């Protein structure tokens with residue numbers, strides 16, 4: 001049964017229930033980055049929908065109830081910002097952009113991101129999605145012919161890398177057919193950001209664990225590649241000045257705005273990189289989780305196969321596929337936590353939060369708690385569906401993500417049957433800024 005938030009009296013943070021910590025470290029020793037969301041959700045079950053804990057000396061308040069979470073997220077940007085650690089860490093590694101920006105800076109960058117991801121522009125990206133989907137089909141065909149265990153998750157990452165890079169820089173990387181180093185490099189960056197944002201102190205300034213060193217090397221490589229794409233886009237725009245008035249991808253939009261003096265080189269770089277990061281993992285992991293559910297359920301696959309259209313344009317509908325995707329995103333939300341802090345003293349759900357209190361919204365828990373079984377036909381309550389966030393900072397890539405996922409899912413279920421590889425380790429959840437399956441290996445058969 002859903003826990004009901006009690007709001008009889010005002011409470012201070014110190015009045016809240018929560019796990020016992022140790023002096024100095026707080027609860028830091030109980031928190032493993034790769035399981036962060038699972039530990040917090042476990043605490044929510046034990047301590048209720050609002051609880052406190054501490055990362056080192058820093059108190060953190062967690063909200064796990066949809067009304068409070070909606071109230072908090074919808075008060076942005078005036079009432080709350082993302083954790084200041086988010087901005088600090090992104091700035092320090094040199095990929096600061098719309099996701100990590102605040103105030104006026106956020107407003108200008110957000111406008112451009114929304115414009116680039118506007119539904120009208122999805123038509124332009126759709127050709128890229130269609131080509132990438134055909135290539136993905138080629139890989140699945142090869143897997144079906146070989147009969148060998150197939151790393152579906154890796155194939156989805158290549159698929160979304162190709163779409164995101166076309167959107168971000170107008171480059172067809174074709175990593176689906178030719179795995180590129182770039183994909184591996186990008187994958188190392190997110191977990192490092194997550195480790196640093198949630199660290200009790202900036203450990204990397206004293207000792208860099210091997211994973212951080214590898215991620216920093218990867219970052220250099222991605223930076224080099226992105227700088228190459230920026231130089232190519234500049235040259236292209238010199239040759240075709242009409243692109244300044246009608247840019248064809250996110251990078252060109254930023255370069256056009258830069259000519260009017262609105263963005264520095266750092267901002268162009270940071271935002272383009274963030275677009276690539278934001279578009280890649282999230283959509284690939286969501287597709288992987290959807291495939292995980294369907295691989296375990298032949299009847300569900302048959303039903304999807306019967307309903308799946310040939311997707312020829314972005315307007316094509318696939319209602320049952322959408323229902324499966326939304327139910328997947330509710331239960332296996334790839335963004336299960338949102339990190340914010342109030343800009344002034346506030347009271348939320350009867351709890352007094354001084355300005356700057358670190359708050360974590362347990363968005364997956366709020367949507368899944370009390371309705372934990374996978375049922376695409378369930379009525380989903382919009383207020384609880386927080387996978388893309390809420391309020392002015394909700395995900396601007398939502399429609400693109402759904403279009404990509406819908407197109408890939410229709411192709412998969414029309415042409416193939418998949419089953420989980422029984423020899424592979426069980427699939428578990430791993431957190432690292434986004435939440436992904438630990439490895440999805442399947443057997444693929446062509447559908448007769």
Ligand code: HEM
Nearest residue numbers: 099278279282283286335387388389390393394395397401
């Ligand atoms: C299934 C796929 C995706 C999921 C689950 C997802 C989820 C999220 C969430 C939870 C946020 C934070 C929202 C908030 O603070 O309220 C976010 C922000 C963002 N997302 Fe997505 N996202 C997905 C795909 C994409 C794609 C495909 C793009 C673009 C290519 C994208 C671009 C962004 C950007 C730029 C932000 C920052 C917005 C801001 O701070 O104003 N996302 N996303």
